[in-house]
Amino acid sequence: MSIDIHWARGELAHFLKLTQLHRPPDPPGVVSFGPRLANRGSQGDIVASAQVVEQILGRVLPRWRTEVPDDRNKEINRWYQHREAAQRADVVLERDAEIRERLGDDAPQLSAGAMHPWVWDGARALWQSGHFREAVTAAARKVNAETQNKVGRRDASEGALFQSVFSKDSAKAGQPRLRLMADDGSDTFRSVHRGAAAFAEGCYAGIRNPNSHEDGLPELPGHEALEQLAAFSVLARWVDSAVVAN
Incomplete structure (x- = not known):
């Protein structure tokens, strides 16, 4: 909004x-x-x-x-x-x-407040105090926690969790799946879930992990941090809209 x-x-x-x-x-x-x-x-x-x-x-x-x-x-x-x-x-x-x-720059602008609530709720306090890198990390943790809540798992997190929930394989005991569309055996079904798993892996391996584990990194510029929040917002919307298959 x-x-x-x-x-x-x-x-x-x-x-x-x-x-x-x-x-x-x-x-x-x-x-x-x-x-x-x-x-x-x-x-x-x-x-x-x-x-x-x-x-x-x-x-x-x-x-x-x-x-x-x-x-x-x-x-x-x-x-x-x-x-x-x-x-x-x-x-x-x-x-x-x-x-x-x-100035000739009338392009659309991102609004953190319009992102998925999991992302902005996780990031808001740190963002408003200017801690942009930590805000992105907090948003990533929130998306991970809400995904765990949705599928009822605590034994896997982040990359491993998303690889499991977006797997194209049928659900197993203790390993429910998230379905973005019905499994109709089509290439589209396989592509959508392979892409979701790969996207989540990129978010956590390429954004969350460096932000969390690299000491001495300079503060992220606001516009870069906003782009990273947007990536997690896309993932959050996929998870939130998905159907749990047990």
Whole structure:
């Protein structure tokens, strides 16, 4: 599902208004001479708004917590980092479509939130904190666990599990299969399940294992991590839609 730009910009504007600094009037009979500043909104209203705004920022600027400075003027306004991130996100939402059109890059874009729930549920928390490589690994583990749950197995995982469940052979005791189409003896049936097994093997051998076992790897760029999540989303949809054959 694509983001509702009108709604998101309204939430950002509301937050920016609540966190704007102003000099409140002095109480009756009191005259202050210092720069006594306060946010326009109450702390409760700001915290409630921030809860929504952080979700928007996670979609629009996934690395905002590390890329937006948080050490300037926080003693004046504790919401400084949130405010700058909200301002940046608002510009992205307002101008992104225009910029892509003007620069000649109006191609479709991937949305992590539109991927299979197993993938995004597994990756979301790490993704929103900028840990892209770990987010992909978490998504891979989630897909593996949900596949185990679907076929009721704990004795096999990852590559071995998918080789078994997508095997063209008939089910055996303790080894159910996942069927993406009925076994009609056709080349298509054999091709579909051979391809699914090979694709799963590639996902775990080529993506999950290097991400998990190689120390000192640099952080994945966001767009590469998104492509890897998309691969696991394809696999998750196949598993989720498949019929269990015992």
